[in-house]
Amino acid sequence: MALAKINQVTGPAIYVPGDDIDTDRIIPARFMKCVTFDGLGEYLFHDVRFDDQGNKKAHSLNDERFSESSIMLSGKNFGCGSSREHAPQSLYRAGFRAIIAGNFAEIFFGNSINLGIPCVSMEADNRAALAQWIESNAGTEVTVDVDQLQVRAGDLTLSCEMRAGARDSLLNGAWDPLDELLSANQEVDQIAQELAYV
Amino acid sequence: MKAKSLFEKVWDAHTVKTLSNGQTQLFVGRHLIHEVTSPQAFGMLREKGLAVRYPERTFATVDHIVPTNESAEPYSDPLADAMIKELRKNCDEFDVTFFDVSTGKQGIVHVVGPEQGLTQPGMTIACGDSHTSTHGAFGAIAFGIGTSQVRDLLATQTMALGKLKVRRIEVNGELAPGVYAKDVILHIIRKLGVNGGTGYAYEYAGDVFDCFSMEERMTVCNMSIEGGARVGYVNPDDTTFEYIKGRPYAPKDEDWDNAVETWRSFASDDGCEYDDVVRIDAANIPPTVTWGINPGQAIGVDEFIPSLDSVSNDDQAGTKEALEYMKLEAGSPLEGTPINVAFLGSCTNGRLSDLEEVAKHLNGHKVKDGIKAIVVPGSQIVSQMAVEKGLDKIFTEAGFEWRGAGCSMCLAMNPDKLIGDQLCASSSNRNFKGRQGSPTGRTMLMSPVMVAAAAVTGTVTDARNVFKN
Secondary structure, eight states, X not given: OOOOOOSEEEEEEEEOOOSSOBHHHHSOGGGGOOSSOTTGGGGTTHHHHBOTTSOBOSOGGGOGGGTTOOEEEOOTTBTBSOOOTXXXXXXXXXXXXXXXXXXXXXXXXXXXXXXXXOEEEOOHHHHHHHHHHHHHTTTOEEEEETTTTEXXXXXXXXXXXXXXXXXXXXXXXXXXOHHHHHTTHHHHHHHHHHSSOO | OOXXXXXXXXXXXXXXXXXXXXXXXEEOSEEEEOTTTSHHXXXXXXXXXXXXXXXXXXXXXXXXXXXXXXXOSSOSSHHHHHHHHHHHHHHHHHTOEEEOGGGTOOBOHHHHHHHTTOOOTTOEEEESSGGGGGGGGXXXXXXXXXXXXXXXXXXXXXXXXXXXXXXXXXXXXXOOTTOOHHHHHHHHHHHHOTTTTTTEEEEEESHHHHHXXXXXXXXXXXXXXXXXXXXXXXXXXXXXXXXXXXXXXXXXXXXXXXXXXXXXXXXXXXXXXXXXXXXXXXXXOOOEEEOSSSTTSEEETTSBOOOGGGSOGGGHHHHHHHHHHHTOOTTSBSTTOBOSEEEEOHHHHOSHHHHHHHHHHHTTOOOOTTOEEEEOOSBHHHHHHHHHTTHHHHHHHHTOEEOOSSOGGGTTSSSOOOOTTOEEEESSSOOOTTTTSSTTOEEEEOOHHHHHHXXXXXXXXXXXXHOOO
């Protein structure tokens, strides 16, 4: 089945401040006691959104003005720590289709691209401008343009970056590599035979 | 011939082809799986009607959800019980070797692989777990991956990956007494930052690594990912080969000599080019403890908790957030911070040599009243060997609880959890907010001997002042 070509993502955005937001923060480990990814969206950022009585804490993800968001803006080193794909799965299931951050931890980045979630990096000044715009224009659409490497919000046009290979995968509808990997069976068998170990 | 690093040699030997997006299709010779990140991958295989292509290259164990204080099934937690049963079913259906609890070989996946001799130089290894970098201690290229990539490996034994750059980190000279492998890696992360390694494989080298045992090398490679590096490795040498020899999956008889020759050839060539080189003087590494909410927020045990005016503009917000979460006073001494829990274990520091080193110091000391102290061997085999040496008695007589093998309180996907804002002196690898199971729980990472010193005194303390022999 051909995958969608992801040239751009448009939707309301939310700002989740902070650097080094780790995947335990995005989805705490106790919610990974499951054998499918279904339902993970509900627990996104659970422990920063709720206190131990289950009451909502002050957090942009609890702010109704941003409840329809599909684009998330955050700080540096987003998605560090555990390799759990549960983190991007949880974001996806909560409706997020693109992430903008200072930069991304390696494994999180790869996991997100594999799900067709563009992750674009943006410099601090631009992030600050965008954060301010989002706060003043809650619910208004933002566009993450993977093709042009731009984020557009109202009058703002901000440049962003993404590694070429990942960007090409999204633009060409090849972000899930499985079919291409499967098509190389003969070459794979040859390597398997050449290797000194089983 | 051009001089190459180990990373390049292993990468080249496993390259299938260049994919349409420019990434490499990389053959992964060993695939390790566990119960948390594999069930969805098996589900995807079933959905697509795919088989496991090379079942003999995948090995499973169960570690994250295993209770360490009960062994009877069904487990009291029905979710945990469902997960172990799902893994059992998947391994059975797809013909994958499973080191189940009943085999006596179960344990944390990064302890079990090396213990079984599955981890060898020159291999590519992957596992749906970020601490897979541990296996790099043997001169393998070992990646943590997500579940979609677990699926890719099961279905094709290959994955799509961009090539990493290589940074050589040389630690030369001699470590001070009471400074361990854990301190070395915490110091490296402190210096290079939690995302300093993004895009890099770390090659650890120098006098300190030449002298390190395999288990010490594993402790350092294990935490590469905490510095942002997906891969960390040490070039293979005689220490490596000696460790592997005789293990169940090690090459045997006439194959052994050939294997050693091949393994040796993977070591980085003299004069190969690195993308970056960092040199650290071993003598400058103190016993190191994290005070904050990421592993880079670490200081020497005799230093002071950072204040906002002592850090760069860039670190202001992060420092403020960490001080608040950790309930610490800026500028106050780290030493003397009261703890509630002491945790000894994990894929970083749950191996036999870790337990032996602590037991050597702990003998004759008692855990301070009111402190909960647990020791969790990294595998059933580690546990058995420790019991044969009488270590369990030393720990229990000192007041530690001796538990069954598993990930335990490193990430608390099992009954071992912090309660409320308890502060844990921990030999594990992550001090993230809520990491040890309570959303307000606090973690300070340190070496196993420092954990023992904290357990005995009830406070963060320089172990060298506690265990004076």
